[in-house]
Amino acid sequence: MSATHPGRLSAAEFNAAYPVGTLVFAYPGARPEDAPSATRLVTRTRSAASVLGGHTDVVWVENHSACIALSHVDVVTQAEWAAALTAAAEEVEEKSSRTAADATPGEAYPGELAMLRGLVRTLRTVARYGTDMGEVQQLLAEHASDDADARQGAGS
Incomplete structure (x- = not known):
């Protein structure tokens, strides 16, 4: 898979590289390599990334009610x-x-x-x-x- 894992990007770097609406796989709670039963959302971003609580870079995605840490988001191709x-x-x-x-x-x-x-x-x-x-x-x-x-x- 050629998914791009932006977890090491800050919110500002993510926003500079990826517009709102970017196609992603998002993993609420845990990544599959950390928890084999992790849920994968096939979705797209619905907000710019931001810093939550002054310490965690996050983004909001479609069809999910909470923000997701950038470390749990993979940018994917069409x-x-x-x-x-x-x-x-x-x-x-x-x-x-x-x-x-x-x-x-x-x-x-x-x-x-x-x-x-x-x-x-x-x-x-x-x-x-x-x-x-x-x-x-x-x-x-x-x-x-x-x-x-x-x-x-x-x-x-």
Whole structure:
């Protein structure tokens, strides 16, 4: 990974190098090398970096309610950020997949509920990571097409 770890930069140096909106992986609480179960946020900065309490350089990121120490922030490329979003969406999709034999009564076709749940999970992932509305519209269009194909195949 070519992520840039700015933990040794002061807030002023970080601000000079990275504008608000910079794509980052942020680790609230602990970095993965320090705690294997650490949470990774695929996000972007929403503020300039500042000094908290006169001693800790921090930055605020989207979709997180607290500031994060610069030592827990990695600046990433667009490709790394997009790959992380894709991986998160695929993980959600994998968890929601079901076979047609698992049809729930009241579904228009076998798997309809699973498809809708998968769409909702994917949209939640997309929204959590601040993806733009164009991508949301694309997901909805893909769902509409898949839904129409499934309904036609089920004869409804």
